[in-house]
Amino acid sequence: MTSSTLPDTLDLGYSLCPNDTFIFHALHAGLVRGPLPVREVLEDVQTLNEWAVQGRLPMTKISYRAYFEVMEDYVALRAGGALGRGVGPLIVTRGDVQDLNGKVVASPGALTTAELLLRLVFPDVQVVRMRYDEVMPAVQRGESGGQAVAAGLIIHESRFTYQNFGLSKRLDLGAWWEQDTGLPLPLGAILVRRDLPVDLQRELNAAVRASLEYAYAHPDASRAYVREHALELSDEVMQAHIDLYVNGFSVDVGEEGEQAVRELHRRAVAVGAVRDSGLPLFVER
Numbered sequence: 001m002t003s004s005t006l007p008d009t010l011d012l013g014y015s016l017c018p019n020d021t022f023i024f025h026a027l028h029a030g031l032v033r034g035p036l037p038v039r040e041v042l043e044d045v046q047t048l049n050e051w052a053v054q055g056r057l058p059m060t061k062i063s064y065r066a067y068f069e070v071m072e073d074y075v076a077l078r079a080g081g082a083l084g085r086g087v088g089p090l091i092v093t094r095g096d097v098q099d100l101n102g103k104v105v106a107s108p109g110a111l112t113t114a115e116l117l118l119r120l121v122f123p124d125v126q127v128v129r130m131r132y133d134e135v136m137p138a139v140q141r142g143e144s145g146g147q148a149v150a151a152g153l154i155i156h157e158s159r160f161t162y163q164n165f166g167l168s169k170r171l172d173l174g175a176w177w178e179q180d181t182g183l184p185l186p187l188g189a190i191l192v193r194r195d196l197p198v199d200l201q202r203e204l205n206a207a208v209r210a211s212l213e214y215a216y217a218h219p220d221a222s223r224a225y226v227r228e229h230a231l232e233l234s235d236e237v238m239q240a241h242i243d244l245y246v247n248g249f250s251v252d253v254g255e256e257g258e259q260a261v262r263e264l265h266r267r268a269v270a271v272g273a274v275r276d277s278g279l280p281l282f283v284e285r
Helices: 018-028 045-054 113-121 132-141 156-160 173-181 198-217 223-229 235-245 254-270
Strands: 010-014 038-042 059-063 074-076 082-084 090-093 104-107 126-129 151-154 168-172 185-193
Touching: 010 018, 010 045, 018 038, 018 198, 018 223, 018 235, 045 059, 082 235, 082 254, 090 132, 104 113, 104 132, 113 151, 113 173, 113 185, 113 254, 132 151, 132 156, 151 156, 156 235, 168 173, 173 185, 185 198, 185 254, 223 235
Parallel strands: 010 038, 010 059, 104 126, 104 151
Antiparallel strands: 059 185, 074 185, 082 185, 090 151, 090 168
16 A cells, blocks of 8 residues: 555554543544544454454554564554553463463464463463453363363453453463563554555554543543443443553553563564564654
């Protein structure tokens, strides 16, 4: 896609999770102006990760782990992402399982930041992959497709509801990351194609930031939209999800956030998960 082939409407992929619908409601609804009208494309994050590898969308939410796979084609916006402290994925078990090396863990996807962290901590773990909302039921049953499952890797709102499945927290991978690096944990980013004009990239970043700032200033405006897509979450869990995953790093990744993303990328390269790249991680200011 080049400046001469820009569409009339830009497809924007993001998840049904409350943090994404909260951030993007104003932009989707036309309550703030962007350089192009956007059309929502709602999918789970793992699907969006896979679509980014295929280059299907010009602008999309993605896991940082998946971003490292597509850096040749996409660049991250400074606004709209998910980084922070106390926001990491959890490893949960049905009973007291201590050593996970060699065990089977249910994972929400190969391209998730969660699975990268799992492999950094437990390099010999085995995984069986499924959609993120199927992980806790699989751990509760102790199997998936006839394969024994010892633990599960949970993300998103599951960190608020795993006790309802009779599960226990084995390890908070976000806490491990923070203790090991002193940095916030990068989870998800908003990407735009690198072949879009740089001025347009900057304008899209500004539009996402404006959408989030509108959501903060008018919290009731997005409530019905967030509620519509929040599946079976209670209002309390829905708000807790927003409060946890939408923060100052979502407004602008900032210097500390950039440092955290660089460190996650460095570690992914060091363990052979991705190739190194000299490309800038974020759009120009």
